[in-house]
Every structure is written in C-alpha cells, then in structure tokens.
Amino acid sequence: MINHSVLYHKIQKQFITTWANCPEYLPLDKKRFSYLEKRIWEAKFDRFIQFVQTESNLEQPNKAEILRQSKLFFEEALSYTSDQTELIFSDEMITATKDFIKKAWQFDPELANDEIFQALRNVWIMLGLQSFFGKEIAITPSLLAYSLLYPYTDNLIDNASIGKEEKINFCTRFALRLAGKPIESKSRSESRIYDLVAMIESEFDREIYPEVYHSLLAIHDAQTKSIALLSSKALLSEAETFEICIEKGATSVIADGYLVMGNLDETQFHFLYEYGAYLQILDDLQDARQDYLDGIRTCFSRKLPYRNLDKLLCKTYFMGKAFHQNLKDLYPNEISFQGLIQKSFGLLFLVSIFENQEDFSSDFILKMEKYAPFRFSYLHKRKEDLEPFRDLMLQKMKEYKDSIVKLESI
Template identity: 80%
Template sequence: MINQSELYNKIQDQFISIWENCPEHFPATGKRFSYLEKRIWESKFDRFIKFVQNEASFEQPNKLEILRKTQIFFKEALSYSSDQLELIFSDEMLDATKDFIHKAWLFDPNLGNTEIFQALRNVWIMLGLQSFFGKEIKITPSLLAYSLLYPYTDNLIDDASINKEEKINFCQRFALRLEGESVKSESGTEQQIYDLVEMIESEFDRENYPEVYHSLLAIHDAQTQSLALVSDKPMLSEEETFKICINKGASSVIADGYLVLGNLDEKQLHFLYEYGAFLQILDDLQDARQDYLDGVMTCFSRKLPYGNLDKLICKTYFLGKTFQQSVSNLYPDEISFQGLIKKSFALLFLVSIFENQEDFSDDFILKIEKHAPFRFSFLHKRKTDLETFRDLMLQKIDEYRLSRCNA
C-alpha cells in the first residue's frame, strides 16, 4: 500500500513547479486554418445543424439517426478517429448514461435537469476511467452516489441564503460522516448526502478499503478550503490560490479512481492527479468572468480587474502540452486515449477563449482565431443554434422521468 499523503504532496509540488515554469508567450507552433479550410468546416457544421434542427421539429425525432450523424460530424468535421469515437459513443457508454439518469430519478424524483447535467460530467469521467483501466462499463452504487454527492454538497455550499457559519458547521458534520461516524442531519438535503455515503459503504467496506474514504475526505477538505476563495478581493497569495484550486480538481478525480478500482498504484495516482488538476484549471479559465462576478477569486478571476488573461492562458496551453506528454510516458500503449485527451482539451481551450473574448486582448484573439477551424464571427452567429442539442437532451431526460413514473 502506497503512502498516499506523501506521494500526493510530491506530485502536487511537481505540478506546481511545472505551472510556475510554463512560458507566458503565445505558442509558436500549431496548425493554422486558412480561410478556405474554415469555410469548408463551417459548411459541414451548417449541414449538420440543419439536419438536427429538422429532426427536432418532429414530434418524435429519430434519435438514432441524430446519433449517427453526430458521429459522422465528429469524424469528418472535427477529425476524431474511429477509435476515439468508440470511446465516446460506445453502446456501453450510452447505456450506462441512460441507467444513471434512471437511477438518479429513483433516488430523488425532485432532481432538476441542471443537477443531472452537473452529475453527468463526473459520470462520464468515471465511465471513461472504467474503460481506460479495463473495467466493465456500468453504473455501480458508488459511481451513482459519488456523482450525485457533489451536486448536493456544491449547491449547499454555494447557496447564498446559507451563511458561512452554517456552511462550516455542515462541513464539519459531513467530515465526521465520511470518517464513519453516526451524524444527525440538519435538513432533508443533508440526510440525502448521508444516504449517498451509505450507498458507497454498501460497495466498499471501510476496513478493506480505507483509502477510498481517505480520498473522499480529501475532496471534502479541498471543498472546505475552497471557501477561502470567496472574497470581494484576493486575500490569498497566487500560489495559495493555485494550490487550493488544483487540489479540488485533483482530489475529485483521484476519488473517482478509488471508487472505480478500490486501490491505486503510484502510476495511477500520478495520472489521476494531473488529469483532475488540469480539468479544474480549464474549468476556472472558462468560468473566470462568472467567478469574478460571484466573488470567487481563482487564479484566473482574480486577475480580471488588473488586465487580460493572455499570459495565463498561454501558461495553461503549455501546461496542457506537458500533461499530454506525461500521459504518453505513463501509458504509452493507450494511443486512442492520448489522442482523445489532446483533441478534447484543444476544443475546450478554444471554446473557453471564444466564450470569454472580453477577457483577452484583441491581438491575442486575432492570433488564436488563426488556429481555430471556425471563424469566431461564424460561431457567434450559430451559437443559439446549438441550443437544439440541449433541448433534445432535456427531452430525453424527461422521457426517462416518464418511463420511471410508469414503471
């Protein structure tokens, strides 16, 4: 059994050191798209959107055909390989997603679509880890419970109607419950949170899997520490802020790993730490403006009153390149997964910039747009068209709600 705490601190120090040494200049390499190439990609995008909108206009859209066309679009327009598409759209992944939604409604019929979407992000990460580590792709009790835990706890901690003292008291009670103590809940939501912990206990015995619960305490501690980021102005140093932010992401994905595998070796812990930390950085980048408005001082949002984010996003790019190389070194045979991470992170990176252009200089936007397969002006005009996908997903979720009620 590895000493998780010592190894975690070692990996954390390495990650912070890499971040601190990442260049702040605009990357000199990378594929550029000509005007003609952009128009070709945009034409494919328009045909795809037109098809989806046409299907959505019917009372009973052909969802299998929409899925097939989506796969073709990902392959032909976004250049995903067949192996990468199999990781995303396999029957096992789709069936498990449906099963999660169904079981989430069973657990709490009052869950809203927003909470389902919030939970699904973690579901897909855990399903991806099951596939990556050669496990059966399915919704386990702990996968269901953990994916629902953090919509509940995040929403409770983020609830502006609950004062900071009450939030801290809840965090203390929740920590005791994660340690295996019997705790009396103070609300219906809190009781649901403890019921989810019991669901994890039904799968992982505390005596045989102590690291599972250490990892759950670690993400809880990281969430509690993140309360220090809520302020009208930066109160922490940049290094303290960065450490709090990456710990939240890293500890979350490490907990995913423990709940998938039960135990982790050193290589797995290293990969999961970097994966979670980098995902959190991308999240904080995308949410920088909203975080600033909400008084959450991440390493990105705290910079907004003093200038643009050009240098920070360049550091983020180079950090991503380092992470991709780390995955290649740790798992050299997982070529499809490496490619999927590279492509997915590149798209998230571009989306973050497109959706937050006010946070970057005009010169930076002009430079980055040359590396995007679509013109930003085109994407801006088509932005509302993408709501069709959301509407179809909401319709599908409502169908599961009805099927559950009629079962």
C-alpha cells in the same frame, strides 16, 4: 499499498513547478487554419446543424440516425478517430448514461435537469476511467453516489446566500460522516448526502478499502479549503489560490479512481492527479467571469479587475502540453485515449476563449482565432442554432423521466 500523502505532495510539487515554468506567450508551433480550411469545416458544421434542427422538429426524432450523424460529425468535422468516437458513442456508454439518469431520479425525484447535467460530467469521467482501466462500463452504487454528492455539496458551498459559518459547520459534520461516524443531518439535502455515503459503504468495506475513504476525506478537505476563495477581494496569495484550486480538481478525480478500482498503483495515482488538476484549471479559465461575479476568487477570476487573461491562457495551453506528454510517458501504449484527452482538452480550451472574449485583449483574440478551425464570427452567428441540441436532450430526459414514473406507478 502506496503512501497516499507522500505521493500526493510529491506530484503536487512537480505540478506547481511545471505551472510556474510554463511560458506566457503564444505557441509558435501549433497548427493554424487557413480561411479556406475554416470554410470547409463550417460547411460540415452547417450540414450537421441543419440535420439536428430538422430532427428536433419531428414528433418522433430518429435517435439511431442522430447517433450515426453525430459520430460522423465528430470524425469528419472535428477530426476524432473512429476508435475515439467508438468510446464516446458506444452502446455501453449510452446505456450507462441512461441508467444513471434513471437511478438518480429514483434516488431523488426532485433533482432538476441542470443538476443531472452537472452530475453527468463526473459520470462520464468515471465511465471513461472504467474503460481505460479495463473495468466493465456500468453504473455502480459508488459511481452513482459520488456523482450525485457534488451537485449537493458543491451547490451548498458555492451558494453565496448561505453564510460562511453555516458552510463550515456543515463541512465539519460531513467530514465526521465520511470518517464513518453517525451524524444527525440538519436538512433534507444533508440527509440525502449521508444516504449517498451509505451507498458507497454498501460497496466498499471501510476496513478492506481504507484509501477509498481517505480519498473522499481528501476531496472534502479540498472543498472546505475552497471556502477561502469566497471573498469580495483576493485575500490569499496567488500561490495559495492556485494550490487550493488544483487540489479541488486533483482530489476529485483521484476519488473517481479509487471508487472505480478500490485501490490504485503509483502510475494510476499520478495520472489521476494531473488529469483532475488540469481539468480544474480549464474549468476556472472558462468560468472566470462568472466566478468573479459570484465572489469566487480563483487564480483566473482574481485578475479580471486589473488585467486581461492573455498570459494565464498561454500558461494553461503549455500546461496542457506538459500533461499530455506525461500521459504518454505513463501510458505509452494507450494511443487512442491519449488522442481523445488531447482533442477534448483542445476543444474546451477554444470554447473558453470564444465564450469569454471580453476577458482577453483584442489583439490576442485575433491571434488565437488563427488556431481555431472555425471563425469566431461564424460561431457567434451559429450560437443560437445550437439550442436544438439542448432542447432535444432536455425533451428526451423529460420523456425518459415520465416513462420511469409511469412504469413505477403500475
């Protein structure tokens, strides 16, 4: 069994050092897209959007054809390989996603669609880890419970209308419950949270799998520390802020790994730390403006009153390159997974720039647009046309929920 604490702090130190040394200038070796190349990509996007709009207006959309066209779009327009799209759109992934939605609503019929969406992000990370580590792709009790825990706890901790003292009191009770102590809940939401912990306990015996619960306490500790980011001004140093933010992401994905595997070796632990920490950096970049408005002072949002995020975005890019190189070093034979991670992070990176252009200098936006396969003006024009995707998914989720309710009432 690995020494969780020693290994964690070793990797954390390396990660922070790498971030500190990341350049603050634009990359010079990244592929640029010509005007003609952008128009070709945009034409493919237009055809796909038109198809989805047509299907969404039908009384009975052709789900099989939507899936086929989606895979083609990812391969032909976004340059995903067939191996990568096979993982994303596999029957196992789709079946498991539907199973999660069904079980989530069975657990709590009052869960809103946006809370399901919030939970699905972690579901897909854990399903991806199941596939990567050679496990069966399925919704286990622990996967269901952990993915639902953080719509409940995140929303409570990030809720600006709940006082700091009340949040700290909840965090104290929740830590005791994670440690296996019997605790009386103070609200319906808190009762649900403790039920989810019991669900994890039904799969992982505390004596046999102590690291599972150490990892859950670690993410909880990181969540509690993140309360310090809630302030009308930046009270922490930049180094303290960065450490709190990456700890939240790293511990979350490490817990994902323990709940998939039960135990982790050093290579798995190292990969999961960097995967989670970098995902958190991308999240904080994308959410910088909203975090600032909500009074959450991350290493990105705290800069907004004084300067743009040009330099921090450059550091984020080079941090991603460092993570990808480490992934290749840790798992040299997992070519498809490396490419999938790199491609997905690249798209998240460009989305962060496009959706938050007010947070960067005009000159920087013009330069960054050269690296994007689409013109930003085109994406802006097409933004409203993407609504059918969300509408179609929400419609299908509602129909699925209605069918579940109907079956259970028989």
